[in-house]
Amino acid sequence: MVNKIWLSAVLLSVIILFVNAQYDDVRCKCVCPSPTIANGTENNKKVYLKNTVPQDCKCVYVVDPLPPGVDQDFCLRCSCKFEVRNTTTIKVVVGIITSILGLLVIYMMFLLCLDPLMNRRQRARAYQEHQNEEVNLQLETLPSENISNGVESTSRPRSTTLVNRVTDRLKDGQEKWKGTVKAQRRNIFDEHTMLN
Numbered sequence: 460m461v462n463k464i465w466l467s468a469v470l471l472s473v474i475i476l477f478v479n480a481q482y483d484d485v486r487c488k489c490v491c492p493s494p495t496i497a498n499g500t501e502n503n504k505k506v507y508l509k510n511t512v513p514q515d516c517k518c519v520y521v522v523d524p525l526p527p528g529v530d531q532d533f534c535l536r537c538s539c540k541f542e543v544r545n546t547t548t549i550k551v552v553v554g555i556i557t558s559i560l561g562l563l564v565i566y567m568m569f570l571l572c573l574d575p576l577m578n579r580r581q582r583a584r585a586y587q588e589h590q591n592e593e594v595n596l597q598l599e600t601l602p603s604e605n606i607s608n609g610v611e612s613t614s615r616p617r618s619t620t621l622v623n624r625v626t627d628r629l630k631d632g633q634e635k636w637k638g639t640v641k642a643q644r645r646n647i648f649d650e651h652t653m654l655n
Contacts (some may be wrong), residue, residue: 484546487516491537516541577630 486508493503509521518534525533 484540485510485512485543487521487539487541489521489537489539490517491518491522491533511541512543568623573626573629577626577633 487510489507491503491507495565507522509523511520515521516539518537518539521539522534522537
């Protein structure tokens with residue numbers, strides 16, 4: 460497991476090092492017909508990109524040098540647009556989305572680790588076949604006899620009951636959430652209604 464994580468981390472770092480992309484905030488984008496097309500029946504396009512100022516966003520400056528065997532009318536068939544983007548904003552948004560996804564994965568792992576604890580208690584409460592027993596009422600003790608000085612004596616330690624309370628709360632919250640999801644699915648898929 461650890462080897463797979465290290466291998467993916469090394470692979471990701473190698474990919475990041477060798478990726479060569481354009482991260483400029485301004486560029487001129489010219490979409491021109493492919494220079495290999497002699498007649499205008501095919502519509503294969505080729506994109507030319509160059510970092511320029513808005514005044515130089517013309518085919519003559521962007522498609523430099525002109526492809527061989529192309530006449531002067533080539534630039535008349537090109538469509539050039541000047542584009543401005545903010546790469547810092549893009550990086551911040553991608554970082555936020557990645558962080559949210561990471562937190563959701565960590566939360567899912569937490570729930571996956573917690574689920575066996577909650578199911579273990581359910582299995583312990585599973586139905587047990589009733590045995591006919593004779594009960595001697597003389598030996599039975601009343602609950603009030605077990606209480607001394609306002610503190611109930613139990614066979615379990617106090618920390619176990621605290622853990623049981625926490626898991627009960629989590630289980631109740633999970634069951635409530637599952638019920639809500641089930642109702643939402645029924646509303647959307649069966650009744651085709653939303654936000655009811």
